[in-house]
Amino acid sequence: MKLAKRMAMIKPSPTLAVDAKAKAMKAQGIDVIGFGVGEPDFDTPENIKDAAIKALKAGFTKYTPASGTDELKTAVCDKFRRDNGIEYNSADILISCGAKHSLYNIFQALLDDGDEVIIPAPYWVSYPDMAYLAGAVPVPISTTEQSGFKITPGQLKKAITPKTKMLILNSPSNPTGASYSRDDLAGLAQVLLGTDIIVVSDEIYEKLVYDGFTSTSIVTVEPRLKAQTIIVNGVSKTYSMTGWRIGYAAGPADAIKAMANIQSQSTSNPTSFAQKGAVEAIQGPQDFIREMVSEFDSRRTYMVKRLNGISEFSCLTPNGAFYAFPNVSGVYGKSAGDIAVKNSNDFATYLLEKAGVAVVAGGAFGADNNIRLSYATSMGNIEKGLDRIEKAVAALK
Ligand SMILES: *Cc1c(COP(=O)(O)O)cnc(C)c1O
Numbered sequence: 001m002k003l004a005k006r007m008a009m010i011k012p013s014p015t016l017a018v019d020a021k022a023k024a025m026k027a028q029g030i031d032v033i034g035f036g037v038g039e040p041d042f043d044t045p046e047n048i049k050d051a052a053i054k055a056l057k058a059g060f061t062k063y064t065p066a067s068g069t070d071e072l073k074t075a076v077c078d079k080f081r082r083d084n085g086i087e088y089n090s091a092d093i094l095i096s097c098g099a100k101h102s103l104y105n106i107f108q109a110l111l112d113d114g115d116e117v118i119i120p121a122p123y124w125v126s127y128p129d130m131a132y133l134a135g136a137v138p139v140p141i142s143t144t145e146q147s148g149f150k151i152t153p154g155q156l157k158k159a160i161t162p163k164t165k166m167l168i169l170n171s172p173s174n175p176t177g178a179s180y181s182r183d184d185l186a187g188l189a190q191v192l193l194g195t196d197i198i199v200v201s202d203e204i205y206e207k208l209v210y211d212g213f214t215s216t217s218i219v220t221v222e223p224r225l226k227a228q229t230i231i232v233n234g235v236s237k238t239y240s241m242t243g244w245r246i247g248y249a250a251g252p253a254d255a256i257k258a259m260a261n262i263q264s265q266s267t268s269n270p271t272s273f274a275q276k277g278a279v280e281a282i283q284g285p286q287d288f289i290r291e292m293v294s295e296f297d298s299r300r301t302y303m304v305k306r307l308n309g310i311s312e313f314s315c316l317t318p319n320g321a322f323y324a325f326p327n328v329s330g331v332y333g334k335s336a337g338d339i340a341v342k343n344s345n346d347f348a349t350y351l352l353e354k355a356g357v358a359v360v361a362g363g364a365f366g367a368d369n370n371i372r373l374s375y376a377t378s379m380g381n382i383e384k385g386l387d388r389i390e391k392a393v394a395a396l397k
Helices: 006-008 014-027 048-058 070-084 100-112 126-133 152-161 182-193 223-228 253-264 272-283 285-309 342-357 379-395
Strands: 092-098 116-122 137-142 163-171 198-202 230-234 249-250 332-335 339-341 370-375
Touching: 006 126, 048 272, 070 092, 070 249, 070 272, 092 100, 092 253, 100 126, 100 198, 100 230, 100 249, 100 253, 116 126, 126 137, 137 152, 137 339, 152 182, 182 223, 198 223, 223 230, 249 253, 285 379, 339 342, 342 370, 342 379
Parallel strands: 116 137, 116 163, 163 198, 198 230
Antiparallel strands: 092 249, 230 249, 332 339
16 A cells, blocks of 8 residues: 555554564573563562452443543642652643654644654653654754763753754663663753743652662752653653553643643543542552562672673663663674674664564664663573673683
């Protein structure tokens, strides 16, 4: 069939593609260690499952308002008050089918053809493609290990043009795990105050932080930015609920209403009983998070140490999310037999096909010197996978 022209601008999510390829190899009986996944490997806590089951049994199985239930919006408002010190009303909240869906609706509701969207790189793979789908132009700002993968106020200032409509912030970051401190955010806020640039703050990894770091919202740091900021968050990563598809956005009511209209003409409401589960996740006991983070922390420490033990690699210690993002450019230019490794894609393919380890090439995130390894997998898998990577690197000459 003849596809719409806009399809030429986007590609399937490369992270989901790596996962699919690794799963297909496993199905053929090939032993693959998967560092590709972007979801916690923990089960959803029982109290959350029970809340959804109870809702199902009680017949909570019909349409809810397209923008989500009042009950869940109220719970989300409580969360922002409790965790972030930010006051929102229900009219400022949109419940979506995952944070990704909230983001998609933000782009559709707010961007016109030719609008520029500033996206710090390395970036989450979906931001540029969502911008393209809205007819907008992604404007990446490059960062490297030297700045801890964070943009500076000076870089932000330089990237702003009369066409700049939006800035995407993602802290803690997927793929780098880098997180902006209060001071970092205050510096960026100084550049943004007094402009009409919309700030989209993707805080999905807010709770997955290490070494005593606390993730702060830019609105908490600079409340005067609230009127131009939309915060995106959700239950997927915090409560290991990726398959439930519940995320949310908080921001000025007029923007939220526009996004709700898009939802009412496309998906309608997020799944009714999944919303009940999300209420329990946000309002119920929070101990699960501490246990999961403590486990991630041990794996993170081990993985980063092993990666830095490979002389061709160097890896910053991330203080958030569940990814390591080593610089592997030390292997570029080397080869094994007839396989030459020239970039992150070659290296990821080499690791998957010759070592049975699935990683995501950094090129997909706008950082071709790096690869992304998720430590949302067992310690046993991490040990085995790193042994394999070490051997595969040693075989490159
Ligand atoms: C996982 C992820 C999301 C999407 O989460 P869902 O709520 O499952 O849609 C959004 N942003 C980033 C940076 C992510 O890594």
